Amino acid sequence: MDFSYSPEQLELKERLNKFAREVMRPAAPIHDKEQSVPWEVIKQASAENIGTLDFMMKLGEDPGGQFSIIYAEEMHWGCAGIALSIAGSGLAAAGIASSGTGEQIAEWVPKCFSTSEEAHLGAYAVTEPSAGSDVKSLKTTAKLDGDEWVLNGTKVFITNGGIADVTVVVAAVDPELGTRGQASFIVPKDTPGLSQGKKEDKLGIRASQTTEVVLEDCRVPAEYLLGGMDKLNKKLERARSGQKTGSANALATFELTRPFVGASAIGIARAAYEFTLEFLNDRTIEGKPALDHPGTHQALADLAVEIDAARLLVQRAGWMGRNGIPLLGGQGSMSKLKCGDVAVWATAKCMDIVGPDAWSTDLPLEKWYRDAKIYQLFEGTSQIQRMVIGRMQVSEFRAGLEQAKAAFEADKASATGEPVPA
Numbered sequence: 001m002d003f004s005y006s007p008e009q010l011e012l013k014e015r016l017n018k019f020a021r022e023v024m025r026p027a028a029p030i031h032d033k034e035q036s037v038p039w040e041v042i043k044q045a046s047a048e049n050i051g052t053l054d055f056m057m058k059l060g061e062d063p064g065g066q067f068s069i070i071y072a073e074e075m076h077w078g079c080a081g082i083a084l085s086i087a088g089s090g091l092a093a094a095g096i097a098s099s100g101t102g103e104q105i106a107e108w109v110p111k112c113f114s115t116s117e118e119a120h121l122g123a124y125a126v127t128e129p130s131a132g133s134d135v136k137s138l139k140t141t142a143k144l145d146g147d148e149w150v151l152n153g154t155k156v157f158i159t160n161g162g163i164a165d166v167t168v169v170v171a172a173v174d175p176e177l178g179t180r181g182q183a184s185f186i187v188p189k190d191t192p193g194l195s196q197g198k199k200e201d202k203l204g205i206r207a208s209q210t211t212e213v214v215l216e217d218c219r220v221p222a223e224y225l226l227g228g229m230d231k232l233n234k235k236l237e238r239a240r241s242g243q244k245t246g247s248a249n250a251l252a253t254f255e256l257t258r259p260f261v262g263a264s265a266i267g268i269a270r271a272a273y274e275f276t277l278e279f280l281n282d283r284t285i286e287g288k289p290a291l292d293h294p295g296t297h298q299a300l301a302d303l304a305v306e307i308d309a310a311r312l313l314v315q316r317a318g319w320m321g322r323n324g325i326p327l328l329g330g331q332g333s334m335s336k337l338k339c340g341d342v343a344v345w346a347t348a349k350c351m352d353i354v355g356p357d358a359w360s361t362d363l364p365l366e367k368w369y370r371d372a373k374i375y376q377l378f379e380g381t382s383q384i385q386r387m388v389i390g391r392m393q394v395s396e397f398r399a400g401l402e403q404a405k406a407a408f409e410a411d412k413a414s415a416t417g418e419p420v421p422a
């Protein structure tokens with residue numbers, strides 16, 4: 001075990017914190033107020049090689065699995081809405097990388113990310129009015145017509161909806177088969193039939209654009225089906241014949257991506273905590289420095305413990321994922337669940353400590369309080385995280401029982417010379 005940051009991790013943390021402090025923080029209030037897309041920050045980030053394809057690929061190189069977590073925490077410490085505008089492209093890229101062929105990955109992933117010259121964004125469109133957690137119930141359809149796929153349906157709550165250069169759309173090819181009848185499609189910007197629907201007026205992360213994505217007889221070439229026709233046909237055949245398909249793979253992928261979301265929430269909690277310390281540093285309680293008051297110590301202790309505990313869960317999950325250790329106990333979901341809860345609790349607690357001043361938009365606390373809540377709602381609600389963790393814990397326990405039983409039978413057999421049961 002080594003809990004210290006490597007020189008490379010520290011360097012990344014300092015570089016991103018500087019960007020978050022000097023570029024994101026000053027831009028945050030206006031984009032939060034006007035709910036506008038932070039194009040100038042997105043462009044500045046790419047000019048500084050932050051959030052570009054090259055940058056994202058380097059994040060995977062850390063043997064400790066901490067680079068992407070550091071990226072998420074520092075950027076969300078700057079402004080969660082702006083950070084999500086940039087990081088949202090990663091969702092589209094992950095959708096392409098997990099389903100696409102080598103050629104599709106090589107062609108489309110780079111188009112989701114900005115270069116130092118041009119800003120590019122990606123969007124990943126799954127959720128529908130009655131299908132988010134219940135992803136098997138997607139109503140958006142994809143029908144093959146000659147050498148084109150025709151997509152019809154409405155997606156809701158899509159990050160970077162309407163402004164993405166590449167939208168990855170998940171649609172039902174055979175709705176009877178639930179998730180096993182679904183496939184993902186590339187829909188480039190300006191494809192006829194693709195349009196932005198209602199733009200959400202949100203409580204928090206307001207610099208991140210969230211919209212409906214409407215598909216009306218939206219035609220894309222057959223080769224925009226991710227994974228290709230043969231793979232889809234085999235999947236459909238297996239599903240129709242009742243064989244199992246890749247839902248275990250999807251679960252394992254979520255375990256790897258959730259620590260990133262958890263780290264994002266911790267960035268907000270840490271921003272609120274640090275601000276509260278600085279605020280109290282200039283205040284007195286009963287004529288004494290507020291930072292020396294026993295009541296303050298009680299509150300700060302709880303905040304420090306919760307934030308550090310949540311971050312340690314994220315760091316463990318990041319390390320396990322990078323080192324190929326299966327997250328069979330739901331360690332990725334644990335980290336996301338805990339961090340979302342801590343961000344909501346910690347930002348409210350900081351508001352309590354600071355008092356009525358915190359309610360004013362003169363202080364940034366109210367923004368962090370509004371921004372935090374989403375981490376219990378998207379990328380799998382907290383209830384869904386609990387459901388996943390609970391199921392994974394039970395199957396780990398049952399697998400342990402099976403192993404113990406097999407070991408017991410083997411011991412018994414070797415003691416008595418009986419054959420070991422199959």
Ligand SMILES: Cc1cc2nc3c(=O)[nH]c(=O)nc-3n(C[C@H](O)[C@H](O)[C@H](O)COP(=O)(O)OP(=O)(O)OC[C@H]3O[C@@H](n4cnc5c(N)ncnc54)[C@H](O)[C@@H]3O)c2cc1C
Nearest residue numbers: 124125126127131132133157158159210378379380381383
């Ligand atoms: C700001 C924002 C950005 C988003 N960005 C994207 C995006 O880019 N792409 C995308 O595809 N989606 C996106 N989403 C959608 C988001 O991921 C879903 O809203 C979320 O997964 C919840 O799904 P749902 O909307 O169907 O809610 P529901 O599942 O209907 O949730 C309603 C309530 O029911 C509970 N619930 C549901 N099922 C269960 C269960 N089995 N057990 C216990 N409780 C349950 C939930 O926990 C919740 O409390 C975004 C949402 C928001 C708000």
